[in-house]
Amino acid sequence: MGYKIAVVGATGLVGQEMLKILYERKIPVSEIYAFASAKSEGTYVEFGDEKIKVEKATVDGISKADFALFSIGEEISLELAPEIAKRGTIIIDNSNAFRMNPDVPLVIPEINPEDLKNHKNIIANPNCSTIQMLVALNPLHKKWRLKKIFVATYQSVSGKGKDAIDELLTATSSFLKKEDYSPKVFPYPIAFNLIPHIDSFEDENYTREEMKMVRETHKILHDPTIKVSPTCVRVPVLRGHSEVINAEFEEEFTLKEVFEVLSNAPGVKVLDDPSNRVYPMPLFCDGKDEVFVGRIRKDLFEPKALNMWVVSDNIRKGAALNAVQILEYMINNK
Ligand SMILES: NC(=O)c1ccc[n+]([C@@H]2O[C@H](COP(=O)([O-])OP(=O)(O)OC[C@H]3O[C@@H](n4cnc5c(N)ncnc54)[C@H](OP(=O)(O)O)[C@@H]3O)[C@@H](O)[C@H]2O)c1
Numbered sequence: 001m002g003y004k005i006a007v008v009g010a011t012g013l014v015g016q017e018m019l020k021i022l023y024e025r026k027i028p029v030s031e032i033y034a035f036a037s038a039k040s041e042g043t044y045v046e047f048g049d050e051k052i053k054v055e056k057a058t059v060d061g062i063s064k065a066d067f068a069l070f071s072i073g074e075e076i077s078l079e080l081a082p083e084i085a086k087r088g089t090i091i092i093d094n095s096n097a098f099r100m101n102p103d104v105p106l107v108i109p110e111i112n113p114e115d116l117k118n119h120k121n122i123i124a125n126p127n128c129s130t131i132q133m134l135v136a137l138n139p140l141h142k143k144w145r146l147k148k149i150f151v152a153t154y155q156s157v158s159g160k161g162k163d164a165i166d167e168l169l170t171a172t173s174s175f176l177k178k179e180d181y182s183p184k185v186f187p188y189p190i191a192f193n194l195i196p197h198i199d200s201f202e203d204e205n206y207t208r209e210e211m212k213m214v215r216e217t218h219k220i221l222h223d224p225t226i227k228v229s230p231t232c233v234r235v236p237v238l239r240g241h242s243e244v245i246n247a248e249f250e251e252e253f254t255l256k257e258v259f260e261v262l263s264n265a266p267g268v269k270v271l272d273d274p275s276n277r278v279y280p281m282p283l284f285c286d287g288k289d290e291v292f293v294g295r296i297r298k299d300l301f302e303p304k305a306l307n308m309w310v311v312s313d314n315i316r317k318g319a320a321l322n323a324v325q326i327l328e329y330m331i332n333n334k
Contacts, residue, residue, distance in 0.1 A: 002030035003331065006065035006089075008057050008080075010034035010045045013162050014071035014094055017320035022069075023048040025324060028331065033065055036072075063087040067330075069323050070094060085121035090330070092123045092323045096208075099124040099216060106219050109325040110266040111138045116330060123326055128318025129153050129209070129232065130216040133243055135291040135317070136310045139265035140258065141221065144249035147304075148227040151213065152244045155198060156237040156282060159314050160185055168236055186234065195234040207232060240282025241314045248305040255298055258306060262293055267317070272296050280311035288313055289321055 005022065009015040015036070022029065034045045035057035044051040055061050057076070062068050062084050070077050070093040077097040085091055098104040105115040106124045108131055116123060126134075133151055140146070157164040164185045171191035174181035183189055187197060199208035206214075210230040218224040235242075262270050269290040271280045280292030291312040299305035312318060 002028035003066045004031045004033070004064060005029050005327075006033040006035060006062050006068040007045075007071070008035040008062055008068055009071035009094075010052070010054060011036040011040045011043065012071055013158055013165070013315055014319040015069075016045065017315045018069050018071060018324060019045060019047050019052075021316070021320050021324045025328065027324065027328060031065075033061070035062060059083045059087070063089050065089050067092065067327055069327065071319065071323075081122055088121070090119070090121050090123070092125060092326050094125045094319050094323060096127070096212065097124075098122050099126065099212070100219065106216060107326055108134055108138075108220060108322060109329050110135055112220055112222075113326075113329050113333075116326070116333075125319065125323045125326065126216045126220060127209070127212040128159055128241055128312075128314040129155065129230075129243065130213050130220070131318050131322055132241060132291045132310055132312035132314075133213065133245060134217060134220055135265075135267045135312075136262070136293050136308065137245070137247055138221070139261050139268065140247065140249065140253075140306075143257075143261055144251040144253050144304075146221070146223075146226050146247060147250050148229070148248040149217070150229045150246040151231075153198075153213075153230070153232045154235045154237070154242040154244075154282075155209075155232060156235065156239050156241055156314060157186075157190060158239045159198075159234075159241065159318075164190075165238060168238060172236070190234065190236050192236060194236075196231065198232045198234055206230070237282050238286075239313060239315060240285045240311055241318060242280075242282055243310045244307070245310055246299060246305060246307050248299075248302060250304070252304050253306075255296065255306075258296060262296070267291055268293055270294065270296070279309060282311055285311050285313050287316070289316055291317055 074095040209232040213230040214228040272294040279294035295309035
């Protein structure tokens with residue numbers, strides 16, 4: 001007994017991690033299908049010890065599955081998902097295509113799994129930066145109600161897919177050899193640099209990535225009054241996003257209470273012992289499931305606010321793991 005599961009985008013960073021996590025978490029799979037672009041048709045991906053032949057992503061092919069985990073670009077999701085959902089396959093989509101659609105639940109299983117009840121065969125996985133921020137903030141929000149979030153992200157290149165990893169490695173090597181290198185994935189050279197620009201610019205000079213953090217926070221927490229003030233920055237880190245967060249609450253709290261709440265929060269691991277130089281760093285979060293929180297301290301001037309540093313593996317909790325947890329929740333709750 002098990003489910004027919006398709007991974008769409010199986011040759012990509014997120015798709016590969018999905019296959020790994022489906023296997024690790026022993027999701028009951030009766031058949032597994034791997035889909036990607038025509039370019040990858042006939043190649044193989046791994047699922048445990050098995051090698052799965054990659055098929056070209058088509059509506060007919062993907063509709064064989066009970067569940068399809070999508071990790072492809074936004075336009076291809078928009079093109080394929082509605083018809084596949086109509087035919088009865090439940091889609092969990094990692095792209096931005098459906099996140100703000102009122103008929104589509106946007107879910108972080110630690111926070112709002114009950115939103116899954118109203119799905120119409122498409123469920124959206126939130127943006128990686130929103131997921132780690134809210135996994136860390138929601139337990140505090142439940143106690144003291146969030147009023148305002150200031151967030152600055154330090155997002156690794158893997159957030160932009162497999163080609164971006166190659167770009168950082170090649171650009172670094174070219175820089176060290178003093179060779180010319182023209183960026184193809186990022187708008188500027190990423191080696192030894194920071195780029196305060198992720199996705200396109202929208203109104204008021206905020207980027208789309210920044211506005212995702214605002215809109216998705218409101219949808220997931222069901223509270224459009226929370227003020228979110230984001231700046232998203234690409235950094236020359238291979239994997240793992242980091243965030244500086246200043247959060248202001250409606251009520252006062254002590255630091256001891258914050259540590260207690262976060263230490264018992266689902267999906268959170270507190271790494272905070274400054275005197276012993278203990279704090280989260282992306283290099284050490286690679287391949288881990290948790291959202292790591294450290295450098296927790298009260299705001300110096302606002303008694304109802306705190307500062308913290310939040311790090312998580314963007315490919316796991318920021319994408320593949322969150323999607324598989326949604327699937328797991330649906331299977332366990334029928
Ligand atoms: N990376 C992250 O941290 C992250 C986090 C959250 C959400 N996401 C989202 O997840 C999606 C995938 O991201 P990624 O990082 O895995 O990207 P990636 O490494 O570039 O992989 C992209 C995948 O999409 C497939 N693909 C491309 N064009 C296709 C087409 N026309 N038809 C079918 N499949 C096609 C690719 O297949 P080929 O190998 O055959 O080209 C590959 O399997 C994106 O929507 C991204 O925004 C990523």
